[in-house]
Amino acid sequence: MTNQTDETNMNEGMVPPPPIHERGLWENCLWAMWRTPLGLIGVATTTISVVLMMIGLALDLMGLVDNPYFAALCYMILPGFMVMGLLVIPLACYIQRKHWLSDSLGAELSDRALCIDLSNPKHRKYMIGFTALTVLNISILVVIGYEGYHFTESPFFCGKLCHQVMDPEYTAYTRSPHAKVRCVECHIGPGVSWFVKSKISGLRQVAAVITDDFSRPIPSPVEHLRPARDTCEECHWPEKFHGKRIKEFISFTNDDQENPERQEIALHIGGRNPKTSEFEGIHWHVSDNVKIEYQPLNRKRTAVGTVKVTRPDGVVEEFTVDNPEIPEGSEEIAAEDLEWRTMDCIDCHNRPTHVYDRLEERVDFGLLSRRIEPTLPGIREDSITVLEKEYASRDEARELMIKTLIELQGERHGNDYVEKNGELLVKAGQYLLETYMNNIWPAMKITWGTYGSHLGHQNADEGYGCWRCHDDEHQTKVGKVIPQDCDLCHDEPE
Ligand code: HEC
Ligand code: HEC
Ligand code: HEC
Numbered sequence: 001m002t003n004q005t006d007e008t009n010m011n012e013g014m015v016p017p018p019p020i021h022e023r024g025l026w027e028n029c030l031w032a033m034w035r036t037p038l039g040l041i042g043v044a045t046t047t048i049s050v051v052l053m054m055i056g057l058a059l060d061l062m063g064l065v066d067n068p069y070f071a072a073l074c075y076m077i078l079p080g081f082m083v084m085g086l087l088v089i090p091l092a093c094y095i096q097r098k099h100w101l102s103d104s105l106g107a108e109l110s111d112r113a114l115c116i117d118l119s120n121p122k123h124r125k126y127m128i129g130f131t132a133l134t135v136l137n138i139s140i141l142v143v144i145g146y147e148g149y150h151f152t153e154s155p156f157f158c159g160k161l162c163h164q165v166m167d168p169e170y171t172a173y174t175r176s177p178h179a180k181v182r183c184v185e186c187h188i189g190p191g192v193s194w195f196v197k198s199k200i201s202g203l204r205q206v207a208a209v210i211t212d213d214f215s216r217p218i219p220s221p222v223e224h225l226r227p228a229r230d231t232c233e234e235c236h237w238p239e240k241f242h243g244k245r246i247k248e249f250i251s252f253t254n255d256d257q258e259n260p261e262r263q264e265i266a267l268h269i270g271g272r273n274p275k276t277s278e279f280e281g282i283h284w285h286v287s288d289n290v291k292i293e294y295q296p297l298n299r300k301r302t303a304v305g306t307v308k309v310t311r312p313d314g315v316v317e318e319f320t321v322d323n324p325e326i327p328e329g330s331e332e333i334a335a336e337d338l339e340w341r342t343m344d345c346i347d348c349h350n351r352p353t354h355v356y357d358r359l360e361e362r363v364d365f366g367l368l369s370r371r372i373e374p375t376l377p378g379i380r381e382d383s384i385t386v387l388e389k390e391y392a393s394r395d396e397a398r399e400l401m402i403k404t405l406i407e408l409q410g411e412r413h414g415n416d417y418v419e420k421n422g423e424l425l426v427k428a429g430q431y432l433l434e435t436y437m438n439n440i441w442p443a444m445k446i447t448w449g450t451y452g453s454h455l456g457h458q459n460a461d462e463g464y465g466c467w468r469c470h471d472d473e474h475q476t477k478v479g480k481v482i483p484q485d486c487d488l489c490h491d492e493p494e
């Protein structure tokens with residue numbers, strides 16, 4: 001009966017006065033949903049977001065689009081708009097109601113409370129419509145929320161969305177033993193509280209990327225990484241007895257590119273020995289009944305101050321060091337700010353998955369696998385020169401590396417030689433370029449040795465590895481040292 005008046009008024013293109021006398025407050029509120037600009041924006045935003053989300057979800061589930069930005073739009077941005085739209089609608093109703101209350105009809109209106117009368121068929125219709133829409137909206141949000149949750153937990157999201165920032169970690173990760181372990185299993189782990197913490201810190205990181213306010217390179221160690229007890233140990237068992245493991249190191253020299261030097265060592269990895277049920281060897285550090293704490297002297301933890309060992313019988317030993325050497329390039333921690341850190345897997349396995357190569361090792365591997373032809377004289381030295389050279393960007397490296405290698409070889413042996421061996425030189429150049437691409441990101445200031453490994457002592461000069469403590473200089477009051485005996489950690493294989 002009132003529709004008639006509404007429509008005629010609408011046709012005149014102005015917001016009509018509400019037919020308040022004939023309708024209840026309830027209807028008048030809904031009326032605002034369609035007839036006020038704000039209400040219309042709310043309805044339109046919700047409807048458009050839902051339609052786009054459904055299309056996006058269908059495309060994603062069919063695997064037709066494989067792009068992190070697309071997924072972010074679908075699972076993060078559009079649901080945001082949908083919820084915003086849903087919030088705007090009641091707001092529009094509320095504002096409109098207040099508006100009416102404030103004019104002359106107000107007194108009359110304020111007598112009528114907002115009531116739902118299910119015996120009124122019109123109210124019933126509204127209620128059914130409202131409930132159906134609510135159920136639909138909630139179902140959509142649950143489905144999208146579920147997909148969105150999986151998306152934000154995927155390496156794709158972590159590694160690809162912030163492309164420039166995470167590219168190095170992602171690239172290193174995809175060629176590591178943990179390439180199939182999701183980022184979140186080491187960086188967040190199970191449980192609600194870390195989940196919430198990670199989402200909050202994630203938001204901060206997004207803000208940092210948007211405002212371009214982050215460190216290059218991303219500092220390591222990660223200061224608030226979850227203790228390895230809760231992450232690594234979800235899959236690895238510290239008690240597992242690994243015994244000895246033979247490892248072979250193969251290297252060449254510039255003088256002999258063809259006959260490798262082979263060094264075999266038997267690493268005493270240990271664990272809990274099933275024969276004695278005691279912890280032994282290298283994994284003694286993570287025994288369940290021994291606690292090792294230490295005070296890092298710099299942010300990189302490449303200089304170690306006092307080391308404290310608490311043994312099963314409660315005996316505590318402290319190893320201190322006079323005049324510790326602090327490697328350059330990392331912020332020193334002032335004496336009053338020193339903190340104890342409990343040693344866990346990460347203090348040795350600091351690069352379980354973001355594994356960066358060492359330059360000479362890669363060149364030697366190239367020679368061994370003959371991707372760098374060892375019979376080309378001087379190729380080892382020239383390869384190292386090419387890799388050590390600084391390029392302004394990865395694109396520049398792509399352009400110049402192969403050319404530079406050929407030039408260097410040309411200077412050595414002349415043009416005839418280059419022509420004769422062109423194919424081999426290009427092949428070697430391609431291998432070097434690939435190596436470079438796996439390791440160097442000038443834009444993130446990541447170059448050779450930026451992220452050293454603590455496993456062993458090959459980067460001991462820069463303060464990495466076991467010799468931070470095992471230096472024969474950390475000692476107790478009675479002169480017992482943390483030993484550097486070569487046979488403590490490895491010996492010659494039998
Ligand atoms: C096997 C466990 C593991 C997985 C899987 C993993 N990380 Fe890490 N990540 C680590 C550890 C351990 C460190 C810290 C090393 C330290 O504190 O010295 C680290 C450090 C980082 C850092 C700091 C910079 C650096 O290289 O030290 C970033 C950034 C990072 N990870 C991103 C990622 C992303 C993105 C993924 C998934 C594509 C991922 N991580 C997967 C274990 C892991
Ligand atoms: C979700 C399970 C999972 C988590 C979490 C995990 N790992 Fe692993 N890790 C694996 C699997 C699977 C392998 C075996 C890969 C293979 O043999 O190719 C492995 C292999 C390793 C290896 C041997 C690598 C090699 O060179 O052969 C080390 C060391 C290791 N993990 C350390 C860690 C550390 C440290 C952490 C915590 C930062 C960690 N892992 C977290 C599953 C996991
Ligand atoms: C004191 C240093 C240190 C600590 C602490 C440590 N590891 Fe290791 N771990 C090593 C070394 C060294 C190796 C041998 C590495 C190699 O093969 O090059 C090793 C090897 C391993 C391997 C591979 C074993 C194999 O047979 O190939 C796994 C898996 C592993 N560690 C897991 C862990 C986990 C999980 C923790 C924490 C509970 C841990 N480690 C703590 C030093 C350590």
Ligand code: HEC
Pocket residue numbers: 268279280281282284285292293294304307309319343347348454455456465466467468469470481482483488489
């Ligand atoms: C934070 C200091 C620290 C670091 C880093 C460290 N260790 Fe130790 N390590 C100790 C201490 C302390 C002892 C006990 C010395 C003692 O009481 O004789 C020890 C003992 C050992 C032992 C003898 C265990 C036994 O059976 O009694 C081995 C083997 C060992 N470390 C290997 C390693 C290796 C390999 C690394 C590097 C991957 C390493 N450590 C890194 C502090 C450290």
Ligand code: HEC
Pocket residue numbers: 247249263265267455456457458466467470483484485486487488489490
């Ligand atoms: C605290 C434990 C520890 C001590 C002490 C130690 N090493 Fe090692 N060493 C290691 C570990 C762990 C590796 C394996 C590194 C890896 O897997 O990349 C290693 C690897 C090596 C390698 C092969 C890699 C390379 O650098 O070419 C040589 C050679 C070596 N050690 C020599 C020695 C000598 C010589 C001594 C005595 C001065 C010694 N080590 C003392 C832990 C130790």
